[in-house]
Amino acid sequence: MTEPRALTGRTPLGLFGGTFDPVHYGHLRPALEAQQALGLASVRLLPCRLPPHRARPGRDAGQRLDLLRLGAREVPGFRVDDRELHRSGPSYTVDTLRHLRQEQGSARPLVLLMGADSLAGLGRWHRWRELFDYAHVVVLDRPGHASQPDGEVAAEVAGRWLDGPGALRDAPAGGFYRLPVTPLAISATRIRRLLAQGRSVRFLLPEAVRRHIHQQGLYGYPQV
Ligand SMILES: Nc1ncnc2c1ncn2[C@@H]1O[C@H](COP(=O)(O)OP(=O)(O)OP(=O)(O)O)[C@@H](O)[C@H]1O
Numbered sequence: 001m002t003e004p005r006a007l008t009g010r011t012p013l014g015l016f017g018g019t020f021d022p023v024h025y026g027h028l029r030p031a032l033e034a035q036q037a038l039g040l041a042s043v044r045l046l047p048c049r050l051p052p053h054r055a056r057p058g059r060d061a062g063q064r065l066d067l068l069r070l071g072a073r074e075v076p077g078f079r080v081d082d083r084e085l086h087r088s089g090p091s092y093t094v095d096t097l098r099h100l101r102q103e104q105g106s107a108r109p110l111v112l113l114m115g116a117d118s119l120a121g122l123g124r125w126h127r128w129r130e131l132f133d134y135a136h137v138v139v140l141d142r143p144g145h146a147s148q149p150d151g152e153v154a155a156e157v158a159g160r161w162l163d164g165p166g167a168l169r170d171a172p173a174g175g176f177y178r179l180p181v182t183p184l185a186i187s188a189t190r191i192r193r194l195l196a197q198g199r200s201v202r203f204l205l206p207e208a209v210r211r212h213i214h215q216q217g218l219y220g221y222p223q224v
């Protein structure tokens with residue numbers, strides 16, 4: 001996959017996974033802020049086929065992928081990476097990171113981005129401690145969710161906190177960092193609910209995504 005800026009062996013690569021049903025500005029704006037604040041050459045958006053800890057999405061993988069591609073097109077530094085859609089079974093992030101590490105080599109810092117709500121469930125992810133063998137983890141603030149780890153996750157990251165974004169370049173993986181981003185109380189759940197009520201979703205997601213949803217009748221309701 002070609003990246004927008006030339007990648008040297010130690011240019012950090014951002015990775016942002018999600019169900020993206022549909023992609024919205026609560027994904028894109030925090031990811032863009034992370035790209036700029038952390039000096040990421042590129043952010044890869046990774047749609048999952050079967051999210052491990054939630055109900056099967058109403059839209060199939062191809063439909064969510066089309067929407068994500070339209071949204072990602074707005075940002076020059078973003079790429080959609082659809083590798084999880086080609087794997088059977090639940091889309092475990094540790095498997096994705098292992099493959100990316102093999103591809104990218106041992107030196108490049110990989111930076112797994114996640115919203116604060118994902119952090120809250122991290123201790124239940126498949127082989128979650130191994131994530132730190134393959135990547136740094138950076139938590140993006142999300143309204144209504146604590147950005148501080150607790151329980152087993154707090155214990156695991158106690159010795160992993162990084163001083164600042166520059167420290168991401170000092171090692172290929174293993175660090176933990178919290179990045180304040182513009183708080184946007186937007187969720188795909190709320191967008192689906194608005195569509196179900198026949199209400200407008202303008203300005204919550206890219207206009208091309210909104211149009212595509214209506215043109216394809218993806219969430220089943222007339223244009224508002
Ligand atoms: N408004 C937001 N602010 C910060 N992070 C977000 C926001 N919305 C989603 N994220 C993060 O984006 C990633 C993908 O999220 P996902 O695709 O599940 O979106 P969602 O809006 O949470 O969806 P749903 O409402 O269907 O659960 C997760 O790491 C999540 O924490």
Ligand SMILES: O=C(O)c1ccc[n+]([C@@H]2O[C@H](COP(=O)([O-])O)[C@@H](O)[C@H]2O)c1
Nearest residue numbers: 017018019048051052053092093125126
């Ligand atoms: O690996 C896991 O066990 C795991 C458990 C829950 C979520 N994830 C990943 O976290 C990302 C966000 O998930 P979600 O359910 O909030 O869309 C997505 O890439 C999922 O594959 C991964």
